[in-house]
Amino acid sequence: MVTQVVSLSHGDQTVTALRPLLEIFSPRDGDRVESGTVKGGAATCPITGFTTSAASVKRQLTQQRGGAQNSRLYAVYVERNAGREFRIATPDDSTAFLRAAAAALEVLHKDPAAFPTEEINPIRPYKNSRGLSAVTRIGCINFGDLYNARQALSIHVLYGVLRRLTLDRCGLDHPFLLALKTALAFAINRGVSQNTSMSRWDASRLTIKGAFSKQALAVVWDFAEANPFSGGSADWDGAIEWVRRFIEGNCSMDRPGTTVRASATTIPLPSDSAAALVTDPPYFAAIPYADLSDFFYVWFRRGLGESYPDLFANELTEKAEELVVTNAQKGSNGQTKDDSFFRLGMAAALKSARDVVQSQGIGVIVYAEGTTAGWEAILGAKPSR
Ligand SMILES: C[S@@+](CC[C@H](N)C(=O)[O-])C[C@H]1O[C@@H](n2cnc3c(N)ncnc32)[C@H](O)[C@@H]1O
Numbered sequence: 001m002v003t004q005v006v007s008l009s010h011g012d013q014t015v016t017a018l019r020p021l022l023e024i025f026s027p028r029d030g031d032r033v034e035s036g037t038v039k040g041g042a043a044t045c046p047i048t049g050f051t052t053s054a055a056s057v058k059r060q061l062t063q064q065r066g067g068a069q070n071s072r073l074y075a076v077y078v079e080r081n082a083g084r085e086f087r088i089a090t091p092d093d094s095t096a097f098l099r100a101a102a103a104a105l106e107v108l109h110k111d112p113a114a115f116p117t118e119e120i121n122p123i124r125p126y127k128n129s130r131g132l133s134a135v136t137r138i139g140c141i142n143f144g145d146l147y148n149a150r151q152a153l154s155i156h157v158l159y160g161v162l163r164r165l166t167l168d169r170c171g172l173d174h175p176f177l178l179a180l181k182t183a184l185a186f187a188i189n190r191g192v193s194q195n196t197s198m199s200r201w202d203a204s205r206l207t208i209k210g211a212f213s214k215q216a217l218a219v220v221w222d223f224a225e226a227n228p229f230s231g232g233s234a235d236w237d238g239a240i241e242w243v244r245r246f247i248e249g250n251c252s253m254d255r256p257g258t259t260v261r262a263s264a265t266t267i268p269l270p271s272d273s274a275a276a277l278v279t280d281p282p283y284f285a286a287i288p289y290a291d292l293s294d295f296f297y298v299w300f301r302r303g304l305g306e307s308y309p310d311l312f313a314n315e316l317t318e319k320a321e322e323l324v325v326t327n328a329q330k331g332s333n334g335q336t337k338d339d340s341f342f343r344l345g346m347a348a349a350l351k352s353a354r355d356v357v358q359s360q361g362i363g364v365i366v367y368a369e370g371t372t373a374g375w376e377a378i379l380g381a382k383p384s385r
Pocket of ligand 1: 263265281289321322323
């Protein structure tokens with residue numbers, strides 16, 4: 001039995017490395033699946049049968065800022081030509097993790113903000129919408145708390161390679177290099193969602209699911225960590241393939257598009273200039289879009305900030321102008337983002353849309369809102385013309 005306890009720390013970043021007490025995670029009976037160890041937030045020790053109450057589990061996780069850094073590897077899934085197998089984690093697996101954890105601390109020693117230090121907003125956006133706030137209930141403070149050391153290191157290393165793709169090294173022209181780096185960043189960020197302490201193991205498909213099974217982060221009791229170069233689920237090849245399919249699917253367009261970041265309340269186009277307007281406006285209080293975007297933005301900014309300095313000037317995404325009903329954010333004048341804020345903003349957005357569309361043009365509005373309040377708000381947001 002290996003009983004090693006290693007704690008590595010730098011500032012407030014601590015990695016209590018694995019204590020590979022291998023027997024703990026060995027099945028008692030190879031033919032029988034034991035019952036689960038967590039129910040309603042309470043955890044039962046598989047050895048002693050002692051149940052720790054939900055309140056105590058939460059307190060302990062909170063002391064560990066969510067616990068991702070103290071998580072322990074207990075099983076490994078392997079696909080080989082001959083078939084698939086689950087095996088118990090070995091000392092070699094633990095040593096590999098420890099080496100990654102030590103390398104992560106080296107990185108943080110040189111740059112304490114190498115992994116995302118931006119705070120997660122703990123305010124729950126609305127009664128039926130959690131946004132990112134659930135993980136703050138178990139002590140996660142910043143976005144870096146959502147990853148174990150090896151997960152964060154792997155994302156950091158991939159973005160490091162991306163940043164080193166420069167004109168003099170690649171010999172590509174600037175627009176092509178920028179497009180290439182952007183596409184690669186999408187692939188890396190695909191891995192961000194599939195490589196966190198909220199990434200689920202899909203036992204029916206034997207694959208890793210991303211962190212967003214719905215439009216909110218949810219706490220999971222055990223998570224899957226992908227080897228980015230495994231050739232299996234959630235690996236780098238899969239992420240590249242996903243981006244490739246997207247690009248190919250959109251190649252049929254015969255002319256390039258232009259993207260502008262601006263508020264829909266003041267569309268930066270001349271009056272009567274557009275033949276059509278197609279829009280999918282925000283769904284009232286259902287989804288805190290910008291809050292959720294921050295999950296990806298903090299990594300994009302680290303990898304692409306120098307490529308797009310204007311787009312990534314802010315530490316987090318802009319929220320003041322966002323037309324959603326939420327308790328988690330305020331408007332630009334400090335106003336509450338309530339029904340009235342939404343109606344006034346949508347009225348301005350629809351008026352601006354009407355101004356830029358030609359009189360013979362068309363407008364398409366997709367609104368899949370599920371609440372009466374949301375429908376009343378958008379129907380009541382008529383532009384005064
Ligand atoms: C229903 S979603 C659209 C999703 C989009 N069709 C897609 O598939 O990704 C509504 C979007 O409107 C954005 N939004 C909210 N307020 C806005 C504003 N003032 N100006 C521009 N966009 C805004 C939200 O941040 C969100 O991304």
